[in-house]
Amino acid sequence: MPKPAESPAAADAGPLLRVHALQAGHARPVVGPLSFEIARGEVVGLWGRNGSGKSTLLQAIGHGARIFGGRIERAPGTRVAYQEQRPVRLSASPLTGLDLLRAAGPAADDRPVHRRQRGRPALPTPLAALLRQRLDRLSGGQYQLLGVWAALQGAADLVLLDEPTNNLDPHHETLLVDFLKADADRRGVLLVSHERGFLDASCSRILEIGT
Amino acid sequence: MVADYHLLDPLFRLPLLGGLLLACTLPLIGSLLLLRDEWLAALGFAHLAAAGALLGLTAGLPAVLGGTLAALAAGAAKALLGLRGNVAFAFMILAGWSAMLLTAANSGLGDSIGHAMMQGQLYFAGRTELIAAAALAVGTALALPWLIPRLLRARLFPRFEAANRLPAWRWHLAFDLLGALALAIGTATLGLMGAFALAFVPAWIAFALAPGWRWALALALGLGATGYLTAFQLALMLDQPFGPTLVAVLLAFALLRAAAVLTGRPRQ
Numbered sequence: 001m002p003k004p005a006e007s008p009a010a011a012d013a014g015p016l017l018r019v020h021a022l023q024a025g026h027a028r029p030v031v032g033p034l035s036f037e038i039a040r041g042e043v044v045g046l047w048g049r050n051g052s053g054k055s056t057l058l059q060a061i062g063h064g065a066r067i068f069g070g071r072i073e074r075a076p077g078t079r080v081a082y083q084e085q086r087p088v089r090l091s092a093s094p095l096t097g098l099d100l101l102r103a104a105g106p107a108a109d110d111r112p113v114h115r116r117q118r119g120r121p122a123l124p125t126p127l128a129a130l131l132r133q134r135l136d137r138l139s140g141g142q143y144q145l146l147g148v149w150a151a152l153q154g155a156a157d158l159v160l161l162d163e164p165t166n167n168l169d170p171h172h173e174t175l176l177v178d179f180l181k182a183d184a185d186r187r188g189v190l191l192v193s194h195e196r197g198f199l200d201a202s203c204s205r206i207l208e209i210g211t
Numbered sequence: 212m213v214a215d216y217h218l219l220d221p222l223f224r225l226p227l228l229g230g231l232l233l234a235c236t237l238p239l240i241g242s243l244l245l246l247r248d249e250w251l252a253a254l255g256f257a258h259l260a261a262a263g264a265l266l267g268l269t270a271g272l273p274a275v276l277g278g279t280l281a282a283l284a285a286g287a288a289k290a291l292l293g294l295r296g297n298v299a300f301a302f303m304i305l306a307g308w309s310a311m312l313l314t315a316a317n318s319g320l321g322d323s324i325g326h327a328m329m330q331g332q333l334y335f336a337g338r339t340e341l342i343a344a345a346a347l348a349v350g351t352a353l354a355l356p357w358l359i360p361r362l363l364r365a366r367l368f369p370r371f372e373a374a375n376r377l378p379a380w381r382w383h384l385a386f387d388l389l390g391a392l393a394l395a396i397g398t399a400t401l402g403l404m405g406a407f408a409l410a411f412v413p414a415w416i417a418f419a420l421a422p423g424w425r426w427a428l429a430l431a432l433g434l435g436a437t438g439y440l441t442a443f444q445l446a447l448m449l450d451q452p453f454g455p456t457l458v459a460v461l462l463a464f465a466l467l468r469a470a471a472v473l474t475g476r477p478r479q
Binding site: 059062079094095099160 | 364
């Protein structure tokens with residue numbers, strides 16, 4: 001797979017992501033100016049009222065929204081995983097949970113622990129049961145959890161999660177907090193959620209926007 | 212009427228092999244078209260290929276070459292203009308149908324060639340069609356291991372490519388061209404609807420029945436090859452045109468999907 005092209009960015013040892021005085025939107029700016037950094041090992045939460053531009057900020061970082069001012073810098077070689085607020089759900093296809101993990105990239109499948117890159121956590125038991133099931137037979141919560149795991153345990157250095165608790169019941173939300181804490185030093189995470197309790201439980205830092 | 216021909220008759224060896232290669236290739240291409248929700252593209256490419264084949268014949272080119280050039284042009288235009296969805300494919304179908312029939316009506320070829328393109332003239336396929344089908348099969352076998360992971364990722368994680376500034380146009384263009392090529396060679400060899408049916412029906416059945424992606428590809432390929440061989444034998448035995456016979460056999464296979472619905476297995 002070709003390496004992603006990079007913006008002129010910070011040094012290797014610096015943060016994964018630097019956002020400087022960013023103003024972003026689609027037709028017009030809806031968020032910013034904002035400045036912050038994310039380093040490897042951090043889970044940063046975005047908190048704000050509806051319409052404050054949280055998802056737009058994630059889209060701008062993922063090159064999916066227009067930048068009206070400021071700049072975004074990524075460390076060279078940074079690979080990004082992006083879990084959307086409404087992940088693509090194919091209505092009828094023969095893809096299984098394992099196919100989804102394979103599509104997400106290396107080290108996100110069900111290879112035995114000894115064949116993984118060193119230190120990667122094994123697939124949690126609730127997800128292992130989903131690997132052989134067709135995606136069109138999974139519940140919304142099961143599909144969401146599998147998608148977030150694929151993003152977190154793939155090859156990405158920077159993981160963008162937009163409302164990862166969508167469709168999750170309290171038990172699965174607890175599992176999601178565990179996912180975010182497992183192997184956390186390997187990556188940085190920026191996540192949007194409207195659930196303050198979840199942000200408090202899972203994030204090392206919370207940014208409030210639109211206040 | 213029952214004719215005294217059989218599947219392995221030396222007279223039909225070249226058409227049999229050429230068609231069999233296509234019957235193994237088109238269902239794989241069709242599976243990816245179905246995954247991308249672009250199955251109508253198969254019909255669009257087939258119509259444009261048929262029109263290109265007829266235009267090529269009027270200029271003295273082999274049908275395979277004319278059809279391939281027309282379909283490749285359409286595939287490149289689709290990829291480069293970023294056309295997605297059924298509207299673009301509907302216009303391909305209309306443009307191809309109109310050009311094909313107008314060419315047939317206003318050239319020395321006459322309506323009979325147009326009908327032959329619609330029905331399929333597999334038994335007249337020769338060395339040129341066999342070489343084209345073999346090249347397509349080899350090219351597909353080499354390209355799919357590179358294309359499939361990228362196309363699956365693009366379908367399931369559509370923001371990944373932009374977020375990582377990947378040169379996604381390479382694999383999307385490559386697949387559009389491969390699909391166009393496959394339908395062009397298929398149309399020139401098996402006829403318009405025969406090629407479309409081989410791309411669409413086996414994949415459509417496999418998507419409902421298979422327990423996973425790799426199984427779906429294997430099942431689609433198996434259904435395509437089995438349906439083709441069955442239709443080849445039936446058409447020879449019963450002295451029927453090949454294209455409609457192939458479509459009828461594949462439609463009969465589609466009952467498998469109905470059976471899956473009745474037994475409560477995964478379905479669309």
